[in-house]
Amino acid sequence: MIEYKFNKMMQHLANRNGVSFENEFVEYKLPAELNHIIQNGIQRELIEQNVYYKFRDTVFEFFYKDITGNEVSNNKVVFERSKYDKYTLKKGFSFCHKLSRILPSACAFDIIMSIDESYVMVSFNMLREGESWLRDDLEEYKSEAILVMTCK
Numbered sequence: 001m002i003e004y005k006f007n008k009m010m011q012h013l014a015n016r017n018g019v020s021f022e023n024e025f026v027e028y029k030l031p032a033e034l035n036h037i038i039q040n041g042i043q044r045e046l047i048e049q050n051v052y053y054k055f056r057d058t059v060f061e062f063f064y065k066d067i068t069g070n071e072v073s074n075n076k077v078v079f080e081r082s083k084y085d086k087y088t089l090k091k092g093f094s095f096c097h098k099l100s101r102i103l104p105s106a107c108a109f110d111i112i113m114s115i116d117e118s119y120v121m122v123s124f125n126m127l128r129e130g131e132s133w134l135r136d137d138l139e140e141y142k143s144e145a146i147l148v149m150t151c152k
Helices: 008-017 032-040 067-074 085-102
Strands: 002-006 042-047 050-055 076-080 109-115 119-126 145-151
Touching: 002 008, 008 085, 008 145, 032 076, 032 085, 050 067, 050 119, 067 076, 067 119, 085 109, 085 119, 085 145
Parallel strands: none
Antiparallel strands: 002 145, 042 050, 076 119, 109 119, 109 145
16 A cells, blocks of 8 residues: 655646556656665665665665665665656656665565655665654645655
8 A cells, every 4th residue: 555745846847747656657767776776675684673774785874873764765766857847757766666666565664755856766765663754744845845755
């Protein structure tokens, strides 16, 4: 099951381009670099009795005190915003849905997609008690369109 949360900027962008978050855009062929990430999959790691997940074959660096912040920071994919927002959204939504299918179903995850004036950033983190990455009110993010897909 996937739940969608988004700010007004993301809703406006999707509405203006006639696309839906729920659409997996299976007909959209991901660029080779994004497809490679999906094909490599996700890897489970353990550090000091804390489980975290990462894109396979990536170096995981610790910048924050909590595991959630480190997951979001390390599990980040960035690509340029297309000249046409409809293609940007299709690529982003397609990647997010494909990512949701390779995340372990035994845990709940947030997949976060943000779009600013130049770039799209997609990251993910496992949901943990007492840890969060985003503010509760997504409207506080004024300079970017935000979509959060919670996979349970």
